[in-house]
Amino acid sequence: MNDEERWRILRLHVEDQIPLAVLARNTGVALRTLQRWHQLYRDRGSATFDSRPRADAGTRRTAPETVKFIERLALTRPRPALATLHRLSVNEAERAGKPAPSYATVRQIVQALDPALVTLALEGPTSYRDKHELVFRRRAERPNQIWQADHTELDVLITGVGGKPDRPWLTIVMDDCSRAICGYTVFTGAPSALNTALALRQAIWRKTDPAWAMCGIPDILHVDHGSDFTSHHLERTAIELRIRIIHSTVGRPQGRGKIERFFRTINTELLVTLPGHTRPGDRKPQPVLDLATLDQAIGAFISTYNARSHRELGLSPRDAWVAEGWLPRMPDSLEELDGLLLTVPKSRVVQRDGIHFQGQRYLAPTLAPFVGHTITIRYDPRDISEIRVYDRNTFVCVAVDEAHPNLRMSLRDIETARRARRKQLRHTINDRIPTAVTRDEPRDTAATPHRRRLRTYEEDE
16 A cells, blocks of 8 residues: 555545544545554644645756746647657757756656646636636525526437427526426427426426426526527516526536536436437438327336435435425416417417418407407417417416317307307497497398398308
8 A cells, every 4th residue: 555545535534524433434544553653744734645746747857948948848739748758858958068868758757747737728718717727516494495507409300390300408597405396398499488387387386297296487597508598578577577597608507517417317217118219320220200209208207217215315306305294386377378489479460260370270259359459478488389369468268269179169159259249249230339220210221221230151151
């Protein structure tokens, strides 16, 4: 056992106050030996166990000017090869009339340089920062205090639009304290503010699965500097929900290690078992799954992940989030949350046959009073079988695609809405327009021929 290994054991007693008897039992080193090491430390200090070579080892006969010349070349980018550096230093020593250094001496001088100094000089400040700067690892003290949100491109090919292979993305919202996955969304195409909003919508609102208890509004949302996370839409939503958004420094992934580890977990445990998984040597496998099937597989994996014990926590993320019972901060209603998080509002005019959007027609009995009016719609792009209708920021109704097989409306519903609308208009007319004929002047019914009312058929409407 060398001096460095001895000091690594003894410092547990010196710095961490671990008793020598415990160290002897755990390391297998005799207690008398540990006591002797400790006495040497008290007499001579930690230098007694410092087996590192001296910085000036092998350089006693090397002139200081030659040492500085070698160090300057070793810190020059690009650094010369060691053989070249030795040849140049010998030439410089001979020119200055100094003793020529040996190859071993040059190597020792180069190896004695501070690694942080070498990294900063040869690789730049970014590499130095990632390798040698002190990093503060934050830790949330309670659930919903800090959430993390991030995207990753999945290592799997699926069947996209038109049957073409497509590589999907995954957005995850994670609770920092419990490591629980609060929400997610799977999509194709580039990440956008809408995808982030859909993941947050699922994370914040209550789930239909009682085992997936995570919900509520976080105090802090930690994201990167992507355009989807810096959008005005997300900023307005955060202001309304009283969420503080913290963006990580550009080009610095530190602080998102927990969610990055989950991405690696889902890649190594789930995606490798799915058809279409991309791997070295097979970057273009035959896609089998579609987006909906992949979504179901990821959802099932997240349920398993939230329920199984976490190595660092000692209990499952779900149990860590539930803790001893507490009430999360919730929005007043799902409609309010949708009004904030769903897609940027779009204006449409209500036609007689409903609202036309994305090549489809949406209808609801509540739309009868709004025919000819401009309203605002919001929709979930993952399910455009229905849209949400707003009038001056007030929620009106949910209009459904009439062609949807499971949501087709009956003609009776439409006829009832029509009659109610006509009745309302008649009352308005009677209230606002005075009667043209008084009781003293009876109306001449003979002079006015009876006009048959034009019948309106469904085909004309």
